Amino acid sequence: MSHDAATPEEQRALSKDEQDLADRARQPALGALSDKELSDLIPLLRDRRNRARDISDRQGREARGKADPAGINPAGGNEGTRSKADYLNAALDRAMAERDRRQSGSDDISSQSDLSRKAMEMKESAQDQNPMMEDGAPLHPTDPDADPGKKGMAATERNTAPSGALDHAGEGPARERSRTRR
Secondary structure (H helix, E strand, O other): OOOOOOOHHHHHHOOHHHHHHHHHOOOOHHHHOOHHHHHHHHHHHHHHHHHHHHHHHHHHHHHHOOOOOOOOOOOOOOHHHHHHHHHHHHHHHHHHHHHHHHHHOOOOOOOHHHHHHHHHHHHHHHHHOOOOEEOOEEOOOOOOOOOOOOOOHHHOOOOOOOOOOOOOOOOHHHHHHHHHOO
16 A cells, blocks of 8 residues: 655645655555554644644634734634644545554555455355355245235225215316316
C-alpha cells in the first residue's frame, strides 16, 4: 500500500518538523517502523494535530469577532491552520491504521489478483453447497410444501369493480356519470 509523496500544498502548510512526521506516516517508511517507533509517532502526530486544530479554532473566532486577538492584530482567517490540521489528521489516520493492522495480526497484505482468486474459489465452493438446490433443481416448482401463490380473480366472491360502479343497475349509470364529469 503506497501513499504518494507530500503535495506542494502540504509542504507549504506544514513546518519542517511536521513534514518529517507526516513523511514517516507514509508507506514504505511507515511499514519499516518498529512497533515502538510507531507507538511513539502516534502521540507526536496527535499533539501536533490538536495544537493546529486549537489554533485554527481560535483564529476562526478572532476572524468572526467572537474572541479578543491573541496578538496585536486579530487573525484574518484560519484556512492555512485548518489545512495544517487536516494534513496532520491524515498522517495520524495512516499511522493508526497501520497500528490497527499490526494488532489485528493481518500482516498478509493481499494483492488484487490474490483477492479475486480467493473470491472465485469461494464462489465455486458455494455453488456446490446451495441449500436451495435439491438434486440440482430448485425446490419451489415441484415442492409439495410450496405455497401455490395468489388465486385468480374468478375464484373470489366479488366480480364487480372495487368502486362499485357496476352495481345492480348495470353499466348504464356508470357511463352516464362518466359522461357528465368533465
